[in-house]
Amino acid sequence: MKLSLRGEYALRALIVLGLNAEKDVVRIQTISEQQNIPKRFLEQILNDLRSAGILESKRGVSGGYRLRLPPEKITLASVIRFIEGPLAPVSCVSEKFYERCSCPDENVCGIRSVMKEVRDAIVKILDGVTLAQLCDRVRQLQGKHANPLDYII
Amino acid sequence: MKLSLRGEYALRALIVLGLNAEKDVVRIQTISEQQNIPKRFLEQILNDLRSAGILESKRGVSGGYRLRLPPEKITLASVIRFIEGPLAPVSCVSEKFYERCSCPDENVCGIRSVMKEVRDAIVKILDGVTLAQLCDRVRQLQGKHANPLDYII
DNA sequence: AGTAATCTTGACCGTTTTAGTGGGGGTTTT
DNA sequence: AAAACCCCCACTAAAACGGTCAAGATTACT
Numbered sequence: 001m002k003l004s005l006r007g008e009y010a011l012r013a014l015i016v017l018g019l020n021a022e023k024d025v026v027r028i029q030t031i032s033e034q035q036n037i038p039k040r041f042l043e044q045i046l047n048d049l050r051s052a053g054i055l056e057s058k059r060g061v062s063g064g065y066r067l068r069l070p071p072e073k074i075t076l077a078s079v080i081r082f083i084e085g086p087l088a089p090v091s092c093v094s095e096k097f098y099e100r101c102s103c104p105d106e107n108v109c110g111i112r113s114v115m116k117e118v119r120d121a122i123v124k125i126l127d128g129v130t131l132a133q134l135c136d137r138v139r140q141l142q143g144k145h146a147n148p149l150d151y152i153i
Numbered sequence: 154m155k156l157s158l159r160g161e162y163a164l165r166a167l168i169v170l171g172l173n174a175e176k177d178v179v180r181i182q183t184i185s186e187q188q189n190i191p192k193r194f195l196e197q198i199l200n201d202l203r204s205a206g207i208l209e210s211k212r213g214v215s216g217g218y219r220l221r222l223p224p225e226k227i228t229l230a231s232v233i234r235f236i237e238g239p240l241a242p243v244s245c246v247s248e249k250f251y252e253r254c255s256c257p258d259e260n261v262c263g264i265r266s267v268m269k270e271v272r273d274a275i276v277k278i279l280d281g282v283t284l285a286q287l288c289d290r291v292r293q294l295q296g297k298h299a300n301p302l303d304y305i306i
Numbered sequence: 307a308g309t310a311a312t313c314t315t316g317a318c319c320g321t322t323t324t325a326g327t328g329g330g331g332g333t334t335t336t
Numbered sequence: 337a338a339a340a341c342c343c344c345c346a347c348t349a350a351a352a353c354g355g356t357c358a359a360g361a362t363t364a365c366t
Binding site for chain 1: 323324325326327328332333334335336
């Protein structure tokens with residue numbers, strides 16, 4: 001029941017990219033600094049997201065990354081599935097990554113039936129949240145929690 | 154978003170114990186054979202469940218394990234929390250195992266807000282299912298999927 | 307009393323996953 | 337041509353995972 005750091009970094013990076021969708025591209029370094037993610041590690045992750053078809057990149061000076069799809073088309077479920085694998089707590093109830101488990105008889109496995117419910121609940125949420133919505137939430141939170149000092153100027 | 158084998162074994166063992174609640178105790182070996190779990194490994198796990206206060210044991214010949222609480226009082230959430238740790242997909246949204254994460258500002262972290270929903274959904278299910286209910290499900294499934302050959306005699 | 311079947315305890319071990327780091331190469335802008 | 341990017345591949349340290357082993361303590365039975 002866990003999201004690895006790698007997955008968390010991926011989502012955080014996507015949020016930055018989503019919030020800067022109007023920009024041509026955003027550099028790895030920028031994301032790395034803003035989000036406090038080791039640069040080389042982030043490099044790998046963004047590259048993976050690119051080969052997943054979620055991002056595209058521009059090389060050379062003034063290069064960087066940008067979303068390849070509109071943020072409304074990117075669901076958290078798809079990102080996490082790509083970066084982490086199955087959403088289900090045990091893969092014997094996974095839709096996309098099914099693997100038989102070691103229990104004597106899947107048909108009579110009580111755990112499966114509960115874990116299917118858990119999987120469905122997780123999928124329902126993560127399939128229903130797009131990057132666009134996630135970015136909206138962030139903008140809202142930023143509004144609410146803006147540091148009063150920010151307004152002093 | 155994953156339950157380790159250890160956790161799965163724990164639940165499977167508890168089911169066996171739950172289904173045999175009328176018996177004095179059940180031996181490790183029996184569970185191990187029935188559920189196809191390596192005996193030495195299972196030994197550890199049952200011991201952990203004992204120190205968690207979920208099981209109690211009897212030593213010596215004709216020893217074994219038994220539930221220390223009525224199955225209605227044992228929730229899946231409590232078992233998994235004890236064996237695996239946090240139910241939340243990231244520990245910065247965990248109720249019982251909170252740990253700060255590396256994001257620049259938790260108050261403005263969009264991931265947290267989604268992951269909180271996921272956590273709540275998971276907790277809602279796993280807190281709502283007791284071992285007694287789980288055993289009921291198994292009995293039901295056993296009824297449905299009984300091998301026709303079983304009736305030939 | 308002796309023995310065999312259990313649980314108990316703690317250490318140990320190999321493999322896989324995680325979270326990175328490092329070096330060298332290719333591209334593009336200036 | 338040089339600087340600032342991305343690209344790719346290999347490597348590694350540490351932790352987690354999935355077990356295994358040895359030796360001891362307890363109990364039931366004969």
